Amino acid sequence: MTEAKHVITMLVDNQPGVLARVVGLFSGRGFNIESLCVAETVNPEISRITLVTRADPLVMEQIQKQLRKLINVIKVRDMDKSKAVQREMALICVKAKPEHRAEVLRIVDIFRCKVVDTGTEHFIIEVTGDEGKLAAIINLLKPIGIKKIARTGIVALFREPK
Amino acid sequence: MKPIENTLTGAQILMTILQEEGVDTLFGFPGGAVIDIYDELARTPIQHILVRHEQGAVHAADGYARASGKVGVCLVTSGPGATNTVTGIASAYMDSIPLVIITGQVPTQLIGNDAFQEVDIVGITRPCTKHNYLVKRIEDLAQILKEAFYIARSGRPGPVLVDIPKDITKKRIAYTPVEPVRLKSYNPTYQPNLWQLEKVITLIREAQRPMIFAGGGVILSKGSSELTAFARKTSMPVTTSLMGMGAFPGTDPLCLGMIGMHGTYRANMATGACDLLIAVGVRFDDRVTGRTDAFAAQAKIVHIDIDPTSIRKNVQVSLPLVGDCRITLSELNRLIEAIDFGDLAEQRRSWLDQINQWKQTGALNYDQTTVIKPQYVVETLYHLTQGQAIITTEVGQNQMWAAQYYHFDHPDHFITSGGLGVMGFGLPAAIGAQVAQPGKLVVDIAGDGSIQMNIQEMATAIQYGLPVKVVILNNRYLGMVRQWQELFYDKRYACTNMEYAPDFVKLAEAYGALGLRATTPDQVESVLKQGLSSPQAAIMDFWVDREECVYPMVPAGATLTEMLLI
Numbered sequence: 001m002t003e004a005k006h007v008i009t010m011l012v013d014n015q016p017g018v019l020a021r022v023v024g025l026f027s028g029r030g031f032n033i034e035s036l037c038v039a040e041t042v043n044p045e046i047s048r049i050t051l052v053t054r055a056d057p058l059v060m061e062q063i064q065k066q067l068r069k070l071i072n073v074i075k076v077r078d079m080d081k082s083k084a085v086q087r088e089m090a091l092i093c094v095k096a097k098p099e100h101r102a103e104v105l106r107i108v109d110i111f112r113c114k115v116v117d118t119g120t121e122h123f124i125i126e127v128t129g130d131e132g133k134l135a136a137i138i139n140l141l142k143p144i145g146i147k148k149i150a151r152t153g154i155v156a157l158f159r160e161p162k
Numbered sequence: 163m164k165p166i167e168n169t170l171t172g173a174q175i176l177m178t179i180l181q182e183e184g185v186d187t188l189f190g191f192p193g194g195a196v197i198d199i200y201d202e203l204a205r206t207p208i209q210h211i212l213v214r215h216e217q218g219a220v221h222a223a224d225g226y227a228r229a230s231g232k233v234g235v236c237l238v239t240s241g242p243g244a245t246n247t248v249t250g251i252a253s254a255y256m257d258s259i260p261l262v263i264i265t266g267q268v269p270t271q272l273i274g275n276d277a278f279q280e281v282d283i284v285g286i287t288r289p290c291t292k293h294n295y296l297v298k299r300i301e302d303l304a305q306i307l308k309e310a311f312y313i314a315r316s317g318r319p320g321p322v323l324v325d326i327p328k329d330i331t332k333k334r335i336a337y338t339p340v341e342p343v344r345l346k347s348y349n350p351t352y353q354p355n356l357w358q359l360e361k362v363i364t365l366i367r368e369a370q371r372p373m374i375f376a377g378g379g380v381i382l383s384k385g386s387s388e389l390t391a392f393a394r395k396t397s398m399p400v401t402t403s404l405m406g407m408g409a410f411p412g413t414d415p416l417c418l419g420m421i422g423m424h425g426t427y428r429a430n431m432a433t434g435a436c437d438l439l440i441a442v443g444v445r446f447d448d449r450v451t452g453r454t455d456a457f458a459a460q461a462k463i464v465h466i467d468i469d470p471t472s473i474r475k476n477v478q479v480s481l482p483l484v485g486d487c488r489i490t491l492s493e494l495n496r497l498i499e500a501i502d503f504g505d506l507a508e509q510r511r512s513w514l515d516q517i518n519q520w521k522q523t524g525a526l527n528y529d530q531t532t533v534i535k536p537q538y539v540v541e542t543l544y545h546l547t548q549g550q551a552i553i554t555t556e557v558g559q560n561q562m563w564a565a566q567y568y569h570f571d572h573p574d575h576f577i578t579s580g581g582l583g584v585m586g587f588g589l590p591a592a593i594g595a596q597v598a599q600p601g602k603l604v605v606d607i608a609g610d611g612s613i614q615m616n617i618q619e620m621a622t623a624i625q626y627g628l629p630v631k632v633v634i635l636n637n638r639y640l641g642m643v644r645q646w647q648e649l650f651y652d653k654r655y656a657c658t659n660m661e662y663a664p665d666f667v668k669l670a671e672a673y674g675a676l677g678l679r680a681t682t683p684d685q686v687e688s689v690l691k692q693g694l695s696s697p698q699a700a701i702m703d704f705w706v707d708r709e710e711c712v713y714p715m716v717p718a719g720a721t722l723t724e725m726l727l728i
Contacts, residue, residue: 013347017296021288028289058474065471071293071313074347 001056005034007079007086007156008063013072014040014047021070022049031055031063035088035153046074050155079156086156089128091116092138095145096123104144111137122147170337172300172330173202176264178337179307180208185235187211187226187597189219193239194279195266198331203237211597211626214618216243218590220250220321221579221616224259225594228577229552229602231384233260233314234594240266241279244325245286249584251321252290256581257405258382260319262310263291269329270298284325292320300333304340312343317350318469319382350468354485354493361481362440362464363497369438369462371513372398375421378405378580379443379467385488386410386573389442392491395498397506399517401429403444404565405580412569413549418517419526422450423716424562427524427725428517430716433458434723435516440464443487446476447581456721466490524714524727526566534683536560536635536706540567540607542686543633546694551603552577552595556588556612558642560635562712564607586615592630593623603631603694610636610663620673623699631693632701634666637708645711649726670701679703 012018019038026033034052041048055063060078067076079086096104096118104123108115111133117124127137131154138146170178176199180188187209192200203210213219216238223234234254238247244265254261268277284296293313295306303326310322366372380389386409393400393416400410401418410417419426421433433439439461444450451457454477462480465473466487473482483490507514528537540563543551553568554577555561561578570576577595579587588606596604606613613634623630635641640658647655670677676698680689686704693700714725 017284017288020285024288062471062475069469069471071345071348 001058003054003056005052005054006060007081007084007154008051008053008067008076009079009156010049010051010067010076011041011074012047012049013074014045015072018047018072019049021072022051022067025066025070026053029062029066031059035151037153037155050153052154077158079158084156084158086130086154087128088131088134088152088154089126090134090138090149090151092125092127092141092146093148094123094125094141095147096121100144104141107137107140113137168336169334171198171202171332171334172303172326173199173332175300175303175337176307176326176331177202177206177208179304180235181206183311184232188235188237189213189222189226189594190237191216191219191239191243193243193266195240195268195328196237196264196331198328199237199264199266199326210237211593211622213590213622215616216246217250217586218593218616218619218622220247220254220261220263221584221587221590222594222597222619222622223261224250224254224257225554225577225591226598227259227261227594228574229595230598231574233262233311236261236263238263238265239279240268240283241281243279244281244283248286248290249582251287251323253579253582253584253587254321255290255292257579258319258378259321260314261321262314263321263323265323265325266331267296267325267327270327271329273327283323287323291323294323294325296325297327297330300330300335303330304337308340308343309345313348317348318379351484352468352486352489354466354483354490358481358483359490359493359497362483362494363501365438365462365464365481366396366398367503371436372396372438372440373418373432373436374398374400374410375403375433375439375441375444376400376406376409377403377442377444379487380406380409380491381443381573383443383468383486383488384573385443385491388488388491388495390414392495392498395495396503397510397514398440399432399514401425401433403447403450403580404578406444407565407576408570408573411571413571420565422722423452423718424566424712424714425716425722426526426566427714427727428520430714430722430725431520431524432517434460434721436461438462438464440466441479442466442491445472448476451477452716452720452722452724524725527728530683532683533707534680534686534704536563536637536704536710537567538683539633539635539686539690539704539706540564542690543605543607544568546687546690547603547605551575551605552599554578554588554591554595554604554606556606556608556615557583557585558609558612558640559645559710559712560607560609560612560641562642563635566712568607585612589613589616589630589632590619590622592632593619593628596623596628596630597626605631605633605694608632608634609641610634610638610666611640611660614663617669620670620675620699620701624674628699629697630699633690634701634703635706636663636666636703637706637710638663639708642712644709648709648711649715650717666701666703676700677703679705681705
């Protein structure tokens with residue numbers, strides 16, 4: 001069976017140790033985590049975890065069942081990409097020698113990113129988008145020289161009915 | 163001054179909730195972090211069984227829970243007290259046994275400081291408890307304890323640990339009883355889907371070679387009589403997992419005995435040949451299935467279990483049914499009642515005849531020669547006790563011989579560490595079972611290796627006047643590993659020789675128990691009679707054939723029907 005990428009969204013009790021239960025489940029049962037994003041919802045008692053994993057259909061079924069079995073997990077859904085908005089943000093620190101500055105700014109413009117910090121030898125660029133956009137900009141900036149990168153991992157929400 | 167009548171300390175709140183939950187027995191071991199709890203415990207009618215090692219406390223609570231049908235409760239101190247419980251907790255988790263484990267913790271303000279006897283037991287036990295809690299505020303204590311009992315006993319049962327810092331046991335608050343527990347994210351499904359149930363009936367009608375595979379879930383849900391009625395009404399033979407022994411009467415003609423690596427010839431052959439397998443309260447452990455892709459390869463599999471994660475985890479099924487085993491079986495019985503299956507026994511004649519033939523060809527047998535055969539000891543024990551004793555086991559050959567040669571007609575009579583396979587389980591579990599059932603004969607079938615893992619609990623048995631009987635099948639080997647070495651490692655017996663064991667008769671006497679020994683076959687019956695009829699706890703040491711193997715055996719990774727026979 002073929003592995004596919006899945007974005008799992010879940011609501012959990014906003015309590016200490018809950019993230020450890022979720023992450024421990026993945027490591028203990030040999031499931032993988034590609035990215036993970038956790039933050040409080042409007043209700044401070046509940047957090048949303050958005051998690052990206054790669055699994056075949058049977059493993060994916062187990063992942064969801066095992067997550068639902070955790071007492072602190074309130075709701076789990078596998079996000080079909082077509083029905084959800086998925087975004088990721090990255091902060092990218094790019095080397096910017098004088099001869100590359102114009103090039104970098106052109107890329108920033110094309111991708112509609114923001115320069116949030118700069119110095120004589122660098123830019124820090126804030127970029128938001130889906131996975132494809134992030135991959136594309138990283139690909140373009142790599143030859144110029146990426147010093148550091150911090151990515152949030154995917155956050156996602158189901159679209160509401162039109 | 164404020165009135166103090168309605169204020170309680172944390173320790174008093176704990177005692178209040180324990181009594182509300184019907185707890186009359188604790189298994190435990192005191193220490194600094196729980197000294198206030200112990201001080202309060204002494205003022206309640208709750209009986210405390212002082213074990214000699216915290217691992218023993220958890221296994222005893224496990225045996226108690228299985229023999230009583232109640233939640234088993236342990237109380238231990240922080241640090242090493244807590245870490246010593248881990249094996250017991252992991253065993254109870256694998257076997258779905260309802261336990262509440264109360265651990266002491268260093269005072270709140272010291273947590274994280276590497277204080278004396280501090281350990282992150284909530285972190286350590288996270289993957290081997292159904293749920294666990296660290297109590298951070300005394301205001302939450304009562305609610306957490308209520309939830310712990312509710313979670314432990316509901317749905318698929320399991321152990322729940324509550325870690326209570328010392329300062330919280332001493333602190334005092336105004337106590338108001340808590341509301342009944344409702345958890346928004348935990349609602350086990352007890353009622354099966356009616357639509358799915360009807361599909362089961364259709365499958366039963368169509369099947370030519372159906373069988374039932376019953377496990378611990380039937381016993382835990384108290385569904386044995388429903389299972390028995392279901393099997394008899396539909397003329398379906400029944401095999402059980404190790405955990406399911408006693409879920410269906412072992413002496414019933416429809417009983418196939420145990421399935422799996424050391425299952426009976428007929429049970430494993432029938433599994434390979436059946437066209438419908440109704441699995442109830444099982445989780446298809448690898449010791450049951452052998453090679454999973456060849457397991458019950460001709461069969462449609464119906465899987466009934468209260469835990470959705472058990473379904474389609476190891477084996478693909480045709481029809482999943484999430485629900486409580488007892489409720490599901492009684493719903494099936496209700497549906498069957500209204501249906502005329504014609505003469506099912508007649509229709510299944512050739513299938514049942516085939517099974518009978520397997521029963522003749524691959525029967526469990528052995529030759530009782532001049533040395534004592536371990537099987538003979540278990541079989542004699544079975545006859546002398548007329549199958550009515552509660553049997554606990556250690557792990558290894560002793561466990562398999564107990565399962566093969568003692569036929570259980572009732573649930574809750576076979577208490578074994580099935581999933582985790584803990585050596586040293588049997589004696590403390592026997593103590594717990596004896597506390598729960600004082601009028602019953604409780605026998606631990608042990609090996610000379612595993613009995614030494616928790617032998618210290620003999621002192622506990624003596625202290626509380628618990629007449630547990632230990633039957634040691636003494637081959638001076640770690641027999642099961644030796645068997646593997648004999649069969650698969652060219653008889654290289656690496657580190658399995660256990661010739662340096664204590665004199666178990668003298669050891670029994672040193673503890674204040676009765677010690678007996680049989681070295682020849684003719685002594686077996688008289689030693690058993692003497693030991694079983696004594697009002698004392700007893701250790702009976704049987705010097706058995708050193709190199710006897712457990713058969714049938716399915717080599718690891720082989721198909722179930724590829725058994726090694728004697």
